[in-house]
Amino acid sequence: MNIDEALKSIADHFGSRILKVSKRSAKRAYVDIYPKDVVDVVRYIFKEMAFRFNIASAVDDFDGLEILYHFSYDASGIVISVRALLKDKEDPHIDTITEITRSAWWIEREIHELFGIEFDGNHDLRPLLLPDDWPSGVYPLRKNFVAQKRDSREE
Amino acid sequence: MSHKAHVPIGPYHPLQEEPEFYKLVVDGEVVVDVDVRIGYNHRGIEKISEAKSFDQSIFIVERICGICSSSHPISCVQAIEDIADITVPERALYIRSINQELERIHSHLLWLGLAGHFLGYNTVFMWAWKYRELICDIMETVTGNRQNYAMLKVGGVRRDIEKEHVPYILSRLDELLPKLDMLKGAVLDDPVIHARLKGVGVLTKDAAIDYAALGPVARASGIDIDARRDHPYAAYDRVKWNVITREEGDVFAKTVVRILEMYESASIIRQCLDKMPQGPIDSNPKDIPAGEGIGLAEAPRGECFHYIKSDGTNSPIRHKIRAPTYMNFPTFRETVIGQTISDATIILAGIDPCYCCTERMLIVDTKDKDLMNVEKLIKLSQDKTARIKEKMGIK
Numbered sequence: 001m002n003i004d005e006a007l008k009s010i011a012d013h014f015g016s017r018i019l020k021v022s023k024r025s026a027k028r029a030y031v032d033i034y035p036k037d038v039v040d041v042v043r044y045i046f047k048e049m050a051f052r053f054n055i056a057s058a059v060d061d062f063d064g065l066e067i068l069y070h071f072s073y074d075a076s077g078i079v080i081s082v083r084a085l086l087k088d089k090e091d092p093h094i095d096t097i098t099e100i101t102r103s104a105w106w107i108e109r110e111i112h113e114l115f116g117i118e119f120d121g122n123h124d125l126r127p128l129l130l131p132d133d134w135p136s137g138v139y140p141l142r143k144n145f146v147a148q149k150r151d152s153r154e155e
Numbered sequence: 156m157s158h159k160a161h162v163p164i165g166p167y168h169p170l171q172e173e174p175e176f177y178k179l180v181v182d183g184e185v186v187v188d189v190d191v192r193i194g195y196n197h198r199g200i201e202k203i204s205e206a207k208s209f210d211q212s213i214f215i216v217e218r219i220c221g222i223c224s225s226s227h228p229i230s231c232v233q234a235i236e237d238i239a240d241i242t243v244p245e246r247a248l249y250i251r252s253i254n255q256e257l258e259r260i261h262s263h264l265l266w267l268g269l270a271g272h273f274l275g276y277n278t279v280f281m282w283a284w285k286y287r288e289l290i291c292d293i294m295e296t297v298t299g300n301r302q303n304y305a306m307l308k309v310g311g312v313r314r315d316i317e318k319e320h321v322p323y324i325l326s327r328l329d330e331l332l333p334k335l336d337m338l339k340g341a342v343l344d345d346p347v348i349h350a351r352l353k354g355v356g357v358l359t360k361d362a363a364i365d366y367a368a369l370g371p372v373a374r375a376s377g378i379d380i381d382a383r384r385d386h387p388y389a390a391y392d393r394v395k396w397n398v399i400t401r402e403e404g405d406v407f408a409k410t411v412v413r414i415l416e417m418y419e420s421a422s423i424i425r426q427c428l429d430k431m432p433q434g435p436i437d438s439n440p441k442d443i444p445a446g447e448g449i450g451l452a453e454a455p456r457g458e459c460f461h462y463i464k465s466d467g468t469n470s471p472i473r474h475k476i477r478a479p480t481y482m483n484f485p486t487f488r489e490t491v492i493g494q495t496i497s498d499a500t501i502i503l504a505g506i507d508p509c510y511c512c513t514e515r516m517l518i519v520d521t522k523d524k525d526l527m528n529v530e531k532l533i534k535l536s537q538d539k540t541a542r543i544k545e546k547m548g549i550k
Contacts, residue, residue: 024237024446024447025237025240027386028237028448028449030447052364052367052380053367054367054458054460054477055460055462055475055477055481055482057462057473057475057477059464059472059473060473061472068462070449070460070462072385072386072451074380074385074386075385077385077386077387079386079449079451081449081462101365101366101367102365102366102485103365103366103367103482103485105485106481106484106485107481127194128193128194129193129194129197130194130197131194140199140202141201141202145202
């Protein structure tokens with residue numbers, strides 16, 4: 001399966017539920033979807049098309065919080081990233097994909113604590129990296145977070 | 156009546172003295188549940204990288220880990236090259252491969268030594284770490300550093316491999332290979348090691364796919380993936396080599412995969428030195444445009460993944476880093492449940508976990524508590540080997 005076949009398969013299966021398909025190169029492509037479709041799209045790519053889940057990553061951008069699910073198909077060396085934009089930065093929500101693959105177990109916990117995105121249906125969103133006494137509502141990878149200087153002499 | 160006990164381990168890592176916290180729930184000798192807490196040394200490198208220029212971020216990611224100190228930079232430069240469509244000169248690609256493979260041999264030897272130590276084979280530990288020095292010597296000669304080589308830059312490499320270094324590298328490899336044979340024999344032909352590792356901590360193929368396991372952990376469970384072959388980078392598609400796989404998924408299979416991979420690495424280095432063309436080592440790219448890129452590289456522990464998003468300025472607006480242990484570690488839960496506590500250490504070691512950390516102070520209240528510390532756990536594991544030896548009549 002080369003990248004065109006893979007993108008065609010996704011486009012045929014989901015039709016108008018796919019917002020945009022951008023082929024970046026012969027090995028890389030980005031597929032934009034609505035946040036509500038994430039479970040269906042991820043299940044199709046992971047289970048039906050047998051892609052491997054690389055990782056998810058979030059970006060704090062001007063028009064919202066962007067979450068990307070990266071998948072690779074190792075037999076032909078392609079990476080397809082599924083992008084969903086959460087416009088409400090105050091209360092971002094997306095469905096969990098841990099029901100589909102347990103490999104998303106840690107990364108949802110991590111994005112939850114670093115970006116403040118709620119994964120609906122994931123009941124284990126304990127902190128993974130941050131200390132237990134980290135203040136609530138403070139998300140270090142958001143752009144409005146400014147790290148404090150560790151040494152008071154520098155101030 | 157069953158009695159469940161909690162065994163806290165950490166936050167020092169039972170294998171490499173890195174801070175991690177495990178809570179094993181045991182029923183008698185058998186592990187029935189496990190919970191892990193990480194982040195004791197989270198350094199926020201993804202956030203730091205957003206404040207650095209693209210050139211600086213390569214040096215930052217090089218310091219994520221002292222063992223994989225060329226895997227993170229190579230993923231990082233490949234992600235940036237993906238954004239800007241930069242072509243890397245041929246000679247630089249070969250140098251990148253040589254650097255990566257030298258790192259793989261030294262990392263696998265380091266692991267083999269530690270695994271030997273946990274089984275009570277301290278001779279294997281001494282040998283493996285002694286012969287690892289041969290590789291560190293090559294690294295020092297070629298790059299100037301034993302670790303943190305600072306070889307990579309966007310568009311090429313920072314240092315050339317000098318003509319007079321080639322015979323030196325070859326002679327060191329010639330010295331290493333007979334030692335590898337000896338280590339391979341000592342480990343793979345030993346009946347006690349078979350008894351300790353075979354059938355222990357089995358990760359099934361289905362579970363490995365579900366957890367998206369990587370590197371030697373996945374390959375030992377019959378998943379034929381290797382980023383060097385599947386997502387060709389550096390000079391791996393220009394030389395002949397094999398991906399080592401095993402079907403069993405136990406700790407023994409993981410050991411076999413790692414040992415045999417060292418031979419493949421040595422073969423790749425020889426072919427690269429032989430085929431490496433003359434020419435420039437750097438394409439000197441200037442600006443990085445707006446866009447996003449993904450870089451993949453096969454670190455000794457599995458695929459290393461970097462996602463970088465640029466807005467056209469000099470620094471990334473997002474730099475996501477995913478180290479291989481991040482995916483491999485959760486498989487520990489799958490493999491350790493149902494096993495005895497004396498095997499827990501070697502099952503964990505089978506993943507070859509790497510947390511890229513330094514130490515951190517902790518106060519433990521030992522009053523009225525029976526504490527299981529690292530020494531006791533290693534002792535448990537070593538005692539089991541001693542019992543097996545006694546049973547087999549080996550002294």
